[in-house]
Amino acid sequence: MANYMKMHFVMFVLLLICIHETKLAISFNDLTNVAYGKLAIQSSEYPTRKYPASKAVNGILTDFAHTDEEKTPWLRIDLGRNYKIHEIEVIARSNCCADQLHDLDIKVGKSVHDMYLCGHYTGTPKVVGQRIAVWCPSDTVGRYVQIQIIMGWKNVLSAAEIIVWGR
Template sequence: MLFSFDTKICLSTLKMQQVVFIIVYCVCFLTACQITISGGKFNSDVCKGYGELESKVDILTAKVDRSLQMLKTINELVKDNKPNNGVIKNVALKKRIQQSSWYAKTRSWGNYICCATEYANDGNATTFSHTNYENSPYLWVDLGHVYDIKRIEIINRSDHAGSRLHDVDITVGPTLNELSLCVHYKGPGKTKEHLVFHCNKQMRGRYVKVTIKGKEYLQLSEVMVFAPEISEYLKNVDIIVGSTLKEMSLCAHYKGPAKLKEHLIFHCNRQMSGRYVKVTIKAKQYLHLSEVMVFATEISE
């Protein structure tokens, strides 16, 4: 760590020449610290305050050493508490779903359990959804909440005609009118094929839509969307700090909702000091927390 500052400390009485000393203060973990002073000529009679400056530098050195030691201690405390992305699960399972059309308006076709929309996310890979033969057939699922999408998996129809799955756009967005491309699949697919897709960039959304870009049937055994599970309880949280429970100010607000097992880190909106830290949900709700940790610099009494 390197601290450098220019200190104007002397002026000559005749020529008013300005002498600037550059004090370079080095704080190192592995090597000894040193102070190097360089600059122009100076009058020792005029610059009698150097001894006081040296004393102040010694005090600063001691304070920095204490701060470094505290940082090392904090690092040891938090190194095993890395942020957790939460429990990853299929958040599309049995959620609200819709397709562009419903082939034959039937729930069975001969020996097949077909062709209702909800067969595409019922958790059973032996059933499948089925649209009519049409332009740009699609199927979308409403996840119920906005999620951080980790991956999308599709299981193709399990009996035959797997090659019908081709030229597919998978889109994600907060509403059906605000969808962006997650990934494109050229295909063609294979019967019973289990396809795994990762979006081209990190995406968040409530809706996931599968569309064939052409005239075709769309028939899917299963559409699965994997994302960190969300806690319904930890949201709209105020974190406040104060010297007493009656003198508290807002440190940070968390809109949420949180993910299960998520490790959240907050920094106050400004420098704050206090004895009490309070976590409050701004609604009628359960508050359940695994751990509350407050990291700070101890103030000398």
């Protein structure tokens, strides 16, 4: 009898997990990359001006945005209107320089003067092309998304793509 009860309990727990996962899968289906093609600016420009912030929101993983060297470089995306933000992904360059995305604060706000921390990434990507994912608190709404290096003295921020999953 005890084994029968344990088996039913395990089946019940598995059923709850399946229901939960199904709800998650259904709720993620309506998320889109709300940053694609939107206006992006960065704190400085690389001297040759070949790597503007717009390259971080063009959907092409083989090019990249690149700031000049400074203490706390940042890149900001104007989504055009407020969105409910679920997740933000930052993709490191695929050709080199993964160390140019380290110790990042990722913020979201309804105005550039009122940004809230969505998440923080500590350390340096281990491989080129690495994906850094930050899940925002469930009530995060904003028009602006900003990534910023917050550690070090001489930094360059270089990202292949920034994807903002929202609705």
